[in-house]
Amino acid sequence: MNKIENDKEENTNPLREMFSTFFKSYSAVTGFLILILITVMGFLGPLIYPTDPFDMVWMPFSPPGNDGFLLGTDYLGRDMLAQIINGARVSIAIGFSAALVSCFIGVGMGSFAGFYGGWIEEILMRITEFFQVLPTLLFAMVIVALFGSSVLSITLAIGAVSWAGVARITRAEFLRIKELDFVLASRASGSSNLSLIFLVILPNAAAPIIVQSALLVGAAITFEAGLAFLGLSDPNVVSWGQVIGSNRTYILDATYTVTFPGIAIFITVLAISLVGDGLNDALNPKLRSR
Amino acid sequence: MKKHFFKILLISFSLVLTSLSSSFAEDPKRGGTLIAAVGNTPRHLNPAVQSGIVTGFPGAQLFATPIRYDNNWDPQPYLAESWEISDGGKTVKLNLVKDAVFHDGVPIKSSDVKFSLETIQKNHPFKTMFAPVISVETPDEHTAILKLSSPHPALMLAMSSQLMSIIPEHVYGDGQDPKKHPQNSVNVVGSGPFKLVEFKSGEHIILERFDDFFIDGRPYLDKMVLKIIKDPATRTIGLENGEIDFYAFENVATNIVRLKKNPNLNVTPKGYAAIGPIDWLAFNTKDGKTADVNVRRAIAYAIDRNFILKAIMLGVADEARTGIHPGSPYYEPNVETYDLNIDKANKILDDAGYAKGSDGMRFGLTVDFGWPGLKPNAEYTKAALKKIGIDVTVRPSADFPTWAKTVSNHNFDLTWDTVFNWGDPVIGVHRTYQSSNIKKGVIWSNTQQYSNPKVDAILEKAGVENDMGKRKALYSEFQKMIANDLPVYWTNTLPYHTIYSNKVGNPPMGIWATSSPMDMTYIKQ
């Protein structure tokens, strides 16, 4: 038992190493701070600025800055600022949950494929390839159109089509790690397959998986925005993509109703990319600077 | 002295100019191509078996009807050069034009009129249009006599616009289902002023002048191109930069307001009187909480027509108080209007026994909407009814068939919808309120499941009443009754506008808008 514990300590280093390198990069830290800010805005914002995004508070199309409304009002006279603040929570929640679903499926598929090899790997990888080749937006559109556009179905639809990348990375890592000494040692000392997969190998494979998942959150937020733009969103909930989609008809006369939520998405996804980049560079210091 | 002289010179100069230009404007020039935009792609181009203005625009150019209407609701000769109504309205004799031919050169005969009417009766979704027509006699090639079971004042309107397209028997009588006939979309053999060049579904419809059209010298246009552009903003940009000359049925308030300011474009609400579109909130009067008339009345008091007219419609729509369009001669404005009164609404619900819970809500309802333009109304409903303690969930449906199925199977509480009057109340109004028209599975029937025997009786009487004065009185009483029962809460007319550039002459501004032949439209050169 001792030996395993020692090895474990030795092998959580990649993760710790990664994070310490991460915090040395300016762009990565900037991204991280922006993300924290947005999350705080999403969760504390409604407490500080309690206007209900669904309430009609003024005349429609009041330009930004007029009458005390920083970002103006939309086509029903609803407060744009309230919509952006509340939208943060929903967009991030959907993005995060969808990424989680993808991660779950992807790690599951990739770990079993990489660990067992043989025909299990063959089948699982075929399935993965299939989902890689599928036009994701189209497929998600069909699912949502058929099964309804509630927050749940949208999250599941996005999660169900976006996991192929995670699966591939997981498998690659597993293939690499499973022949390493400490794994062989664990196996020799009688650990079950499942505990090997989840307790021994997976923590060591975590780094690139985390990076990929982080990027997935950004992709999921964009995905949801795309679906909302096409009209496939839940009208009882405010998300940034929904705001863009609903206001699209008025883009000529009230462009700001489309610009602001677009900027919100842009900043969020940008921040996530910077963080992802930072994590990636921290993982592969060889490529970071020359 | 000099001051006055110049003034007079200026005035006379401008007078001469105006008279010159107006005389130029009065002379339609032959030739030119009209580029029009349409918002949706038609399923096919045969209005005899398909309803809707989307089919109506190309359909009315490809096919002619016995009668056409001018701007004053007066019937004018078209394929029928004259007509006689006798026997208390139960016999209608049509004398057809002698030299009219179809696009393939075959003459148009009374047997085609008989065939067309029978095809429409069997296939067109509007069953009340020609229901009383028992038979069509054809004593000679240019005479058709319609025999009816009872007087039918709606008949004249039903024989115009896109409602009675005359289709060739020698094409459609080949045994195939006329609804799926291949020549509904390609090689269309029509009877109208334009013939089909190309129909690319989702992209464009190209029409060109039919040289052997029976009205000499018409149509003036060489060609009409209908570009299918779904996005309202794209259409607006196209109109503003001159790519598009003409767009009818514009109803997005912000576009209307914006385009009105453009000096190169004309924006007019004229031409839609017979279309008669009304936006309304429909209730399920048999199932759920909305079966209680108190709930319906409370909701009506909570929804502010003025907000919808001012804020959502930006002042370009008119108020609608009943199920008959304000542009119709039968409109009765003196009915209960349920003006905004939150306190009264709350009191009605309290008195009816719907107490508020700890969260301030009494009960929940769902609201649907029939097309994306009504989404703001649905969202407004959610906010408005929150004030009287009703928790509204907006139910989206990505597609029309799903919504239609939900509503026609009575699986709804509230739904916003836009429904057309189609000229005569018998054609477009009766269907919503007659208990005999509660047909599960059929959209735009009496989906509210509304049943009032008094209303049924009045509608039956008004449907066959030939005397205008008596008919008006009957419909007035009808409108008062339904405003009281509130199976539907009417808010506004859908503000259809036609937008056309300065080089378009004689755009269709009669009662049927683009669902009428545009043979008199021309391009100012």
Place this chain on the structure above:
Amino acid sequence: MTLLYSFIRRIFSMALVLLVVVILNFLMLHLAPGDIADTIAQTMGGADEQDMAQLRKEYGLDQPFFIQLFKYILRIAVLDFGHSHFYNLPVYDLIMERFPATLLLVFSAQILSLFVGISLGVFAAQNPNGLSSLFVNMFSLFGYAAPVFWTGLLLLIAFSLHIPIFPVSGMRDITIENGNFFTHFFDVLRHLFLPMITLASIFFAYYSRLCRASMLEVLGADYVRTAKAKGLPKREVLYKHALKNSLSPVITFAGLSFSAVVSGAILVETVYAWPGLGTLAFNSIISRDTPVLLGILIFSTLMVTVGNLLTDLVLRYIDPRIKI
């Protein structure tokens, strides 16, 4: 002959993938509430119980699931994708009509983004920690982070309305009747410009950063150092040796990203009313025209797999060491 063998293997797995798509979609449609008969009924204006039963019989919906599935697969095999009940045309014809437009858009966008991405990558690789590198990074990130439909809408307003250089929608100006080939060619190009740029903008980031990273790795390699030491001009070193060898990860990614490009194309087509498969798919969703949707899904999957195959061939050409 191993090349032929692996090629055949690829074709076989492509067919398998398509089969799975068909089955999966059919299953989904079957599980979803409502069926084709409902849709047809509503499109026609409504039908009562009797008519519905009749419709169901007509479309074979009263038969057990597996028989329906089997029949569908057989029909697909002979390229009978069914009939669109909204457009009243065979699905195959509809798809074939729209397919070239989407192909044009996707292909030109992919080429543009590869070209721009690689150029930016090379540029950044020459000065990896400098300001220009940062600028390139930011520029390409913009395209990636901004939602593609948002970029499209803003570009549309900017260059079609405010500065009217480009047409507002569609693929061509149908009023041009008597043009020769070049008139039509430039007309399409004019219409293609904005959608192409919009779609390409998503991928600048990927390609430029991949190229930069790959180039940096190659530039540090021994044979490059040798070439430099030999005194070869910098340009020759850069392009002839380094670039050629650093292209494989970029091309590989291009192949993998085909499905993302198709997805992006749907959104771009909707913004610009580009008459391709994307607008067709969107319209079919609005009218619940399921035969068309199924057909598009199958077809776009086919497009992506063929795209992958082509990419692999290009890769093999660039770097013969790679196995298909």
